[in-house]
Amino acid sequence: MPIALLEDLGAPLQVGDVALVPEEAAVVELVFDQVHGGVTVNGKISVVWHAECSRCLSEVDGLAVAEIEELFEENPQEGESYQLGEEFIDLEPMVRDAVLLELPVGVIRCSAIEECLESAPTYLGSEDDLGGSQESNEMKDPRWAVLDELKFEGE
Numbered sequence: 001m002p003i004a005l006l007e008d009l010g011a012p013l014q015v016g017d018v019a020l021v022p023e024e025a026a027v028v029e030l031v032f033d034q035v036h037g038g039v040t041v042n043g044k045i046s047v048v049w050h051a052e053c054s055r056c057l058s059e060v061d062g063l064a065v066a067e068i069e070e071l072f073e074e075n076p077q078e079g080e081s082y083q084l085g086e087e088f089i090d091l092e093p094m095v096r097d098a099v100l101l102e103l104p105v106g107v108i109r110c111s112a113i114e115e116c117l118e119s120a121p122t123y124l125g126s127e128d129d130l131g132g133s134q135e136s137n138e139m140k141d142p143r144w145a146v147l148d149e150l151k152f153e154g155e
Ligand SMILES: [Zn+2]
Pocket: 053, 054, 055, 056, 057, 058, 109, 110, 111, 112, 116, 117
């Protein structure tokens, strides 16, 4: 059960205001199997993320678990498999993709509902606290719009 620090990967992993906690190790549990023309990787990656509540700005931490079921091959198919190196497998692109997809996007809410409402700056308003639709809590991140167009066969 190897443990890797994602901060070693160079660029910070962040979606909007949600970032990984650098001091927290990501737990990477993966099983590698050799198949014809490639290597399959199965398992999961767990990371702790950190953000501020969108309303009261208090700190919010959460755990994101990415399920991994990927294929590395010599001639990878864009969006379907990853590049298999000659001697080593570069897991970074896969880890980044998997973890980024599991980070929450849109409005982050803390769990202290009452305190949160009381401490909310008034300029933020509270429309979505009066029984507003779920949609208002799930702002679409335009960067992920392209993902809506992706079709995964066999899923
Ligand atoms: Zn809050």
